[in-house]
Amino acid sequence: MENKIRIVLVEPRHEGNVGSVARVMKNFGQNDLALVRPCKLKDLAFAMAVHSSDVLQSAKVFESVEDAIRGSHTVVGTTAKSSGETEFVRKPAVTPGNLKKMIKGNTSILFGREDFGLSREELKRCDIVVTIPADEDYPTMNISHAVTVVLYELMDTKKVGVNQSFSMRSIEVGVDPMAAREDRERLLSHCERVLTQIQYPPHRMERTLVMLRRIFAKANLTKYEVSMLRGILRKTEWKIRAKK
Amino acid sequence: MENKIRIVLVEPRHEGNVGSVARVMKNFGQNDLALVRPCKLKDLAFAMAVHSSDVLQSAKVFESVEDAIRGSHTVVGTTAKSSGETEFVRKPAVTPGNLKKMIKGNTSILFGREDFGLSREELKRCDIVVTIPADEDYPTMNISHAVTVVLYELMDTKKVGVNQSFSMRSIEVGVDPMAAREDRERLLSHCERVLTQIQYPPHRMERTLVMLRRIFAKANLTKYEVSMLRGILRKTEWKIRAKK
Numbered sequence: 001m002e003n004k005i006r007i008v009l010v011e012p013r014h015e016g017n018v019g020s021v022a023r024v025m026k027n028f029g030q031n032d033l034a035l036v037r038p039c040k041l042k043d044l045a046f047a048m049a050v051h052s053s054d055v056l057q058s059a060k061v062f063e064s065v066e067d068a069i070r071g072s073h074t075v076v077g078t079t080a081k082s083s084g085e086t087e088f089v090r091k092p093a094v095t096p097g098n099l100k101k102m103i104k105g106n107t108s109i110l111f112g113r114e115d116f117g118l119s120r121e122e123l124k125r126c127d128i129v130v131t132i133p134a135d136e137d138y139p140t141m142n143i144s145h146a147v148t149v150v151l152y153e154l155m156d157t158k159k160v161g162v163n164q165s166f167s168m169r170s171i172e173v174g175v176d177p178m179a180a181r182e183d184r185e186r187l188l189s190h191c192e193r194v195l196t197q198i199q200y201p202p203h204r205m206e207r208t209l210v211m212l213r214r215i216f217a218k219a220n221l222t223k224y225e226v227s228m229l230r231g232i233l234r235k236t237e238w239k240i241r242a243k244k
Numbered sequence: 245m246e247n248k249i250r251i252v253l254v255e256p257r258h259e260g261n262v263g264s265v266a267r268v269m270k271n272f273g274q275n276d277l278a279l280v281r282p283c284k285l286k287d288l289a290f291a292m293a294v295h296s297s298d299v300l301q302s303a304k305v306f307e308s309v310e311d312a313i314r315g316s317h318t319v320v321g322t323t324a325k326s327s328g329e330t331e332f333v334r335k336p337a338v339t340p341g342n343l344k345k346m347i348k349g350n351t352s353i354l355f356g357r358e359d360f361g362l363s364r365e366e367l368k369r370c371d372i373v374v375t376i377p378a379d380e381d382y383p384t385m386n387i388s389h390a391v392t393v394v395l396y397e398l399m400d401t402k403k404v405g406v407n408q409s410f411s412m413r414s415i416e417v418g419v420d421p422m423a424a425r426e427d428r429e430r431l432l433s434h435c436e437r438v439l440t441q442i443q444y445p446p447h448r449m450e451r452t453l454v455m456l457r458r459i460f461a462k463a464n465l466t467k468y469e470v471s472m473l474r475g476i477l478r479k480t481e482w483k484i485r486a487k488k
Contacts, residue, residue, distance in 0.1 A: 145268050145388065148392045149396050158477070198483040199479070215469055239442040
């Protein structure tokens with residue numbers, strides 16, 4: 001399976017940034033740019049894009065993040081803030097260097113607004129959250145700089161001039177077929193149902209489901225594993241019902 | 245010996261780029277910016293610098309590269325073009341990833357003009373020439389993106405935490421502590437207990453426990469995740485017992 005990368009900018013406000021992102025995408029051999037409710041792209045965007053106006057021109061515009069990530073197997077969020085006790089939507093923080101081995105299949109990578117990044121709800125939706133290590137005095141990077149770091153890491157830069165590696169053939173863990181995104185979503189809904197049945201504290205439900213989503217993504221579940229896990233959940237439900 | 249990094253921009257023409265460079269320097273804990281015959285720095289430079297105007301304001305202006313690199317132990321040049329047969333001034337091309345272990349002491353890193361980079365004479369003067377691997381269709385990066393890649397690599401992002409040798413203050417991703425092997429073992433025993441309680445088919449027990457072990461390993465569970473998962477198992481047990 002070949003991984004395809006889509007760069008998704010959520011509500012970019014400055015057209016120059018969008019142009020800069022297009023440029024670095026082309027530098028790193030990428031061309032799938034998606035824009036969610038973007039600013040207008042005028043002269044400055046094209047000036048900053050320099051020789052990557054094709055990337056800019058073919059950028060797809062969407063009304064929602066959900067539309068922009070449709071068809072993606074893995075959804076990656078990026079954030080400047082490191083995870084704290086209460087910041088469960090940012091857990092676990094993954095470094096750009098570790099991202100490459102974690103992604104599988106078509107991958108959308110979300111970059112947030114210039115002023116406040118991705119929202120809590122948007123981050124919750126992400127399978128993987130990447131945090132770029134930066135100085136704590138001023139960790140907020142320009143969007144195009146953040147895209148630079150992430151794409152640079154996804155390119156196997158340890159080898160010189162290897163752009164081939166950019167097709168990024170996935171590291172095969174085995175012959176088992178990987179679970180589709182919908183399989184994982186159904187597994188998560190099933191988990192939620194069981195958690196409700198065991199009277200899991202409602203105030204912890206949200207963070208627990210986010211944590212499970214992240215664990216399942218990190219584990220790159222196979223179809224077999226999803227079906228086995230759902231078997232366990234089914235048996236748990238039976239046991240609970242049987243005792244009623 | 246502590247290494248000190250100086251970023252030297254040679255004849256930058258666009259003040260926005262200079263501001264962007266200042267920003268990413270501060271993001272990566274650097275503040276020594278030298279400008280050789282730069283353009284005027286006005287509003288746009290400061291707008292792009294955002295919260296790094298201190299770096300911009302304290303930038304030193306020089307009339308020549310020689311003046312800008314005075315006192316440096318190592319001079320590094322950057323170039324988009326990889327080394328070709330006749331391009332001896334670019335040989336050997338070093339990747340950003342290899343730069344770190346090659347530099348010693350005070351180091352000036354030169355970035356060239358937006359349109360034609362560093363001159364042949366300037367490159368000749370460099371002790372090390374770094375080439376950022378990029379797509380051969382469009383390898384020329386924006387200056388601030390090139391600075392981003394180089395500083396990102398010098399930060400040693402593979403390890404979380406401080407990179408003392410570059411006098412960067414603690415750079416934290418806020419990565420959660422990983423679960424120890426014993427934590428995972430206890431989680432597995434706990435799973436086995438619950439599987440027994442839900443009357444999971446004994447002939448499937450062994451393969452299911454192996455599968456769970458593999459999932460937990462693939463997911464690289466954190467301590468937080470292990471403790472949350474065990475919380476779910478505990479609540480499942482309570483629910484089952486409560487119904488007896």
